Amino acid sequence: MIVFHYRSLILAFALLLSGCSILQPVSPPVLKEYRLEAASMAKSMVSLPSSLSIEISTIRAVPELNGRHMLYVQHPYQIERFQQSEWQQKPASMLTPLVVAALEASGLFQVVLRSPNPINVNYRLELELVQLEQEFTTYPSVIHLGLRAYLTENKSHTIVAWQEFNVTQAAPTEDAYGGVIASRLATTEVLRQLVELCRSHVGQTNATP
Secondary structure, X not given: OHHHHHHHHHHHHHXXXXXXXXXXXXXXXXXXXXXXXXXXXXXXXXXXXXXXXXXXXXXXXXXXXXXXXXXXXXXXXXXXXXXXXXXXXXXXXXXXXXXXXXXXXXXXXXXXXXXXOOOOOOEEEEEEEEEEEEEOOOOOOEEEEEEEEEEEEOOOOEEEEEEEEEEEEEOOOOOHHHHHHHHHHHHHHHHHHHHHHHHHHOOOOOOOO
16 A cells, blocks of 8 residues: 555656746747848949939739738649748838849939939839748759739830849758848849840930930
8 A cells, every 4th residue: 555655646746847848938939130231332433324213113923922921832833921020111111222232333324213202203013922932842942933024114204124033042042041141142133134224215215314
């Protein structure tokens, strides 16, 4: 009887300890936030063809990119969200100053403004972010970045150029952070192509404000 009582006490004590561990609050996973960035572009040494100006309209985004979620694909046609990683701001919002900086460094424009502004400009650039997701169906995983651009001559409201840029960039690691690094490289390339689009079309018409 004494042995049985002793064993019962040990069992009760063990159950009490396990109950305490169960009741302890579980720390929530730490949510990591990332910025969308691009490499700094060297300033062009080409002199300005004229006192051209351009306005960057507020960048739109397709519905799935209208939040701060970081998206990935493991199976075709199925888009998922990282649970412990997200963008610091909406990707389109973080992209806007990068576009402004790239056009300022291009030497194509004397003035680069964000919309809305009260100043008459020569050109208006409208952009839409159509894709930003990490695909894990291949190895290494890749980032797909898609940006649609419309360049409009402001006085005549004529679209002088439009293009959809699609860049695929391999990620250095198979996680959300690897996607962030790849996004930086992809964004840098898209901005380079965007500058070249503007370079090919600005100044070819009598674009007075």
